Amino acid sequence: MxxxxxxxxxxxxxxxxxxxxxxxxxxxxxxxxxxxxxxxxxxxxxxxxxxxxxxxxxxxxxxxxxxxxxxxxxxxxxxxxxxxxxxxxxxxxxxxxxxxxxxxxxxxxxxxxxxxxxxxLMTYGTTIHGLKDRGDIAEGQTVLVLGAAGGVGLSAVELAKAYGARVVAAVSSEEKAEVARKAGADEVVIYPTGDIDKDASKELAGQFKVAVGPQGADIVYDIVGGAYSEPALRSLAWEGRHLVIGFPAGIPKIPLNLTLLKSCDIRGVFWGAFTAREPEKNRQNIAELFDLLAAGKINxxxxxxxxxxxxxxxxxxxxxxxxxxxxxxxxx
Known part of the structure; x- marks a missing residue:
């Protein structure tokens, strides 16, 4: 072979x-x-x-x-x-x-x-674990998804919508923005690529805050990392959850005073370890994904x-x- x-x-x-x-x-x-x-x-x-x-x-x-x-x-x-x-x-x-x-x-x-x-399995399995088990998602909440046009990002858009959330998709181009909209995103932010200095970071945080609304995002689903994480964290609501999925843009350095000021959480999402530690719960999550697939809520x-x-x-x-x-x- x-x-x-x-x-x-x-x-x-x-x-x-x-x-x-x-x-x-x-x-x-x-x-x-x-x-x-x-x-x-x-x-x-x-x-x-x-x-x-x-x-x-x-x-x-x-x-x-x-x-x-x-x-x-x-x-x-x-x-x-x-x-x-x-x-x-x-x-x-x-x-x-x-x-x-x-x-x-x-x-x-x-x-x-x-x-x-x-x-x-990997994309939707990671996301259902992230949003439900680590993010405590609930109907009516607002979710900001970074890297929303990739496989994991689109799964987050679809699943957050399936759970009744309002979704803000953050992407790097208009082409990707259109893909996120078709997947159900309610709002789209196109963020810059390349180096992001202090002024650009502040501007991006402002864009995220406008998009998620005055109450802030209940959940940030962070697949990107790098210089994009801090502006997203700044858009979190009081007691919001910043979910850490991956770092294709690099491992960020986060000022911890932000977690105090917002009384918010930064939570890791390690699906691979979760499947080994809690296989039965993972199987329940996968069964739920198949039900959502059959119902046309994810694709x-x-x-x-x-x-x-x-x-x-x-x-x-x-x-x-x-x-x-x-x-x-x-x-x-």
């Missing part, structure tokens, strides 16, 4: 398409014929050894797949060959076949295609697909913050 693998620390251009042996499913595992693998931000970090997990090389990046069960390992119950499934792997997804722990599998709902199915935007040999291009596009919605590698 073929797999797109990393052999050395480096960018997407260092990945090579290799011919490797088909894995044999061990006890409690299944062999999955991979049909689609979604690209996520950790994929850009792992191949550069910048992520908290550093798998032994060579390995295929790609942590979110959909496919069909091809073989059952010893002791696997509740699944059969031919079942359509999705799974989170950590890595290994950019390959034609992969061995997966059966406990990591979820059944693909009827009528959902493979690229869409591969785009649900992952797969903006572009790539063949396996061009998987590095998909990772590069996400790394360069050029992606709108989800980028997916397909194996057919």
């Amino acid at each position: 073929k797999a797109l693998r990393t052999h050395e620390v480096g960018g997407p251009d260092t990945l090579t398409l290799d011919e490797v042996e088909t894995p044999t499913p061990g006890k409690g595992q299944v062999l999955v014929d991979v049909k689609a693998c979604a690209i996520n931000y950790p994929d850009t970090l792992m191949i550069r050894d910048l992520y908290q997990f550093k798998p032994e090389r060579p390995y295929a990046p790609g942590g979110e797949i959909s496919g069909v069960i091809a073989e059952l390992g010893e002791g696997v119950c509740g699944w059969k060959v031919g079942d359509r499934v999705i799974a989170m792997l950590g890595n290994g997804g950019l390959a034609e076949q992969v061995a997966v722990e059966a406990a990591r599998l979820f059944a693909i709902p009827d009528g959902v295609d493979f690229p869409t199915a591969a785009s649900i 992952p935007l797969v903006s572009e697909t790539f063949p396996l040999e061009k998987g590095g291009e998909a990772i590069a596009k996400l790394e360069n913050r050029q992606a709108i919605g989800k980028l997916v590698v397909t194996m057919d």
Whole structure:
């Protein structure tokens, strides 16, 4: 079988398409014929050894797949060959076949295609955990979403709307603003790119405050970090929650006096650790996502697909913050 693998620390251009042996499913595992693998931000970090997990090389990046069960390992119950499934792997997804722990599998709902199915777990799983478990979202609240046109950002727009919130989407271009509006955003702020000095930061904070309204944002969903975090935090309401998701723009330095003045919280959202520590609660969240998908309240935007040999291009596009919605590698 073929797999797109990393052999050395480096960018997407260092990945090579290799011919490797088909894995044999061990006890409690299944062999999955991979049909689609979604690209996520950790994929850009792992191949550069910048992520908290550093798998032994060579390995295929790609942590979110959909496919069909091809073989059952010893002791696997509740699944059969031919079942359509999705799974989170950590890595290994950019390959034609992969061995997966059966406990990591979820059944693909009827009528959902493979690229869409591969785009649900990490983005929407992160966001439902963030908004519900960490953000205490409630109907009628206001949510400011940074990076609102990417896969995670769009999931935040859709889920916040599904929970009855007013959503302000912050994006970097008019093209992305239109995508956020189509996803349900009530208001859009187009923020500057490049260096943001003190004056620009103050101006951006003013834009956020106008957009969220005089009471402030109850929740900031911060996927971006960098110089964008402090202006967003300044727009929080009294006792608001600033949810920390990721840092593609860099790790920010926040003046802690702001948390005192607003009596607000800065809360981390680490979905991967949550799934390991509270697997049953995570399964309940995923089941709720499937219900929302069936009801048409969420719908992952797969903006572009790539063949396996061009998987590095998909990772590069996400790394360069050029992606709108989800980028997916397909194996057919």
